[in-house]
Amino acid sequence: MLRASIAATVFFSLLGICFGIISGSFSIVFDGVYSLVDACMSLLSLVVARLIAAAAAIKPVSKKLQERFSMGLWHLEPMVLCLNGTLLVSVATYALFNAVGSILDGGRELEFGWAILYTLVTLIACVVMASVEKNANEKINSDFVALDIKGWIMAGAITAALLIAFIFGYLVQGTRLEWVSPYIDPVILAAVCVIIIPLPISTIRQALADIFLVTPxxxxxxxxxxxxxxxxxxxxxxxxxxxxxxxxxxxxxxxxxxxxxxxxxxxxxxxxxxxxxxxxxxxxxxxxxxxxxxxxxxxxxx
The missing domain is CATH 3.30.70.1350 (Cation efflux protein, cytoplasmic domain)
Structure with a gap:
């Protein structure tokens, strides 16, 4: 599941960065960067998941691994979850500040056609990936996969909001509301950031509780x-x-x-x-x- 998620995320993150540059949309560039960070953390999660499985096996794959970590490697899981959640919050916070700055500067012009095409394709991909991982995790029951599902849901929410905003911006071209089009990209980006910043907080809080061995x-x-x-x-x-x-x-x-x-x-x-x-x-x-x-x-x- 994590391998498939990583491959899909890297592809759409690079696609998003390219389309963001072409269309002039910072919100799409943010979507690509956000996804790229998520992909890097998913790769790290995959490595840690394999290490934990190898160390906890009845017959460990690596004798050196068992000797160096005789108490197991479970402690790596909350550390990675904490790092993952913190990075996602940091990226969204940085994007929020940029969006506010852009609004104060009068917004930015962008090509709505390219933006609509990208967001439509990406939204479909997010829905498919979240559904597939959710069904698989009913048997796997992994915190890593659960967090990855949240990542796809968050990415899908971002993309859906962008799609609605871009369609609105496209429709107001040539009308008396055309003056609002430069503000659409930064305003929707700011709104999305405000919504998604709190989402990883519960994961970070639980991970910190595990790191500090807080008694459940x-x-x-x-x-x-x-x-x-x-x-x-x-x-x-x-x-x-x-x-x-x-x-x-x-x-x-x-x-x-x-x-x-x-x-x-x-x-x-x-x-x-x-x-x-x-x-x-x-x-x-x-x-x-x-x-x-x-x-x-x-x-x-x-």
Missing amino acids: ADLKEHVEEVAKAFKEKHGLVSYRAYVARMGRCREIEIYFIVPPDAPSRTIQEWDALREEVGEMIGDKGPDRWLTVVFTGDPEWAE
């Missing part, structure tokens, strides 16, 4: 319920639970305090108890990092 409330509540039920079932003294999220990875550490007079158990019995905890938590897979410790000394759990 829902996962913490679930693990606490499991640990409490397990403690009461097996007559343990207490427990300590620690959880964090890094991208798609869920890190869970649970320390159970065993009574001093507890009967001795074999390694197989302790492992069976750990397996029971794992089954109660659920969501078993390569993206769950679970550590279950039994100790008689509370200091080991702090």
Whole structure:
């Protein structure tokens, strides 16, 4: 999905830059630059996704990769998502300032015919790509693909707004409203930027929460319920639970305090108890990092 998205995005970004120069539309040039930035970030996302899959595999592809990143590479995912969202916001903010400056300077003239042709073709492509990726991500369930879908939706929204504005500009040529045509390009660009700038904010906020290991409330509540039920079932003294999220990875550490007079158990019995905890938590897979410790000394759990 990401490879197909990258190829399509690069093609339409270069097409947009060329058509923007030909038509004299800064909004189309912005559309091309925005798409090019998105393509670069999608390429980086693809590399990171492959690295995460390779590091989390039961038999890692690269032994050196496993040795250098023994705790996995899940932490790269929120870092890339944060960088991606920040770049998209930055590009849109820069375009907004340019649009405002152009409005104050009296707008700009452009060739509406070329502009309409480009936006029509690009809008169709955005709708097709977003639909295909959305259907595929129902099975993949990837944050990277989800963000890429948002990118196509945002690009489609930009293009649709441009198309409407350019058609209006074309229709007012030779009428008493022709004086507004130089302002159409910068005004619609400014409006689009104001709309799309807040869209990646939620992604940036979640990525920062993952980077700083902010405890996810829902996962913490679930693990606490499991640990409490397990403690009461097996007559343990207490427990300590620690959880964090890094991208798609869920890190869970649970320390159970065993009574001093507890009967001795074999390694197989302790492992069976750990397996029971794992089954109660659920969501078993390569993206769950679970550590279950039994100790008689509370200091080991702090």
